[in-house]
Amino acid sequence: MLKLERHQLILQKLKTHRKVHSTILSVELQVSEDTVRRDLKELEAQHLLHKVHGGALSIENKILSYNERSVSDLDKKKQIAKKAVKLIHDGQVIIMTGSSTNLELVKLIPANINSTIFTYSLPIALQLSHHPTIEVIFIGGKLNKSAQVTIGIDVMNSISKLRADICFMGTDALNIERGMTESDWEVAHIKKGMIESSDYVVSMCISTKIMEARRYAVVPINDIDVIVTDDQIDESLLVPFKERGIVVM
Incomplete structure (x- = not known):
């Protein structure tokens, strides 16, 4: 699966579920967890999600600090x-x-x-x-x-x-x-x-x-x-x- 396809699938899952888990994505996308973490990092750099320990949240789900x-x-x-x-x-x-x-x-x-x-x-x-x-x-x-x-x-x-x-x-x-x-x-x-x-x-x-x-x-x-x-x-x-x-x- 191409990286762009993985990114689109990750964003689609975020839109539906508001959060994703790295271990589950690794199985579903048939790639390593390191690859998933790199994907999430790249998507966060584009301000498309908020990366957290073990996965990511949709941008609207991020709770801002004071x-x-x-x-x-x-x-x-x-x-x-x-x-x-x-x-x-x-x-x-x-x-x-x-x-x-x-x-x-x-x-x-x-x-x-x-x-x-x-x-x-x-x-x-x-x-x-x-x-x-x-x-x-x-x-x-x-x-x-x-x-x-x-x-x-x-x-x-x-x-x-x-x-x-x-x-x-x-x-x-x-x-x-x-x-x-x-x-x-x-x-x-x-x-x-x-x-x-x-x-x-x-x-x-x-x-x-x-x-x-x-x-x-x-x-x-x-x-x-x-x-x-x-x-x-x-x-x-x-x-x-x-x-x-x-x-x-």
Whole structure:
């Protein structure tokens, strides 16, 4: 089998299954694992997949590190933050996910706002530590060093005992049929718990993630109260959400 044919078959399997294993590819393509690894390396160099230990993930399945997310689409995230900060008022109990969009949001909270913010994000907690009147409660657990957030059963248990007035939810993908979805199974469960513990849910979603879908369900679209997005959105994409009674900012 020619190399080009192998590459096409690998990409086709990624499109269908979102991930491939080197050992299985070696058998299916009838080549050595070293050859498979070289193929995956070449395809990664072309930005067609994300190579990981033992195989590869599709590009959309790659979970970006915090540093990668913090500089990606920064202008859009700042636009979203400027809109969302209008929803923050005195006396609220707020819960926030560890999104880089939420980091931009907390930078804009006025100095005279007096509220309580729960978060499992180290960067957000550190940023809020400079705010004069916000009470910051950090949700402890096992630290995911790449994402700079805590994860695990301790986080889930803490969230289940909370009752928040409003939740600002970083969003990996939002779809009218599939609702809010996530690329990471554990993150999906934590976000679901946060939404269940909140009276009002705000989806912080850049325009390129609207009408997208990922592998793991978080909540149906009717569990979202507000979508805050950037000004580059195609307005026609927002119509189905508005028809469901969701406020769009």
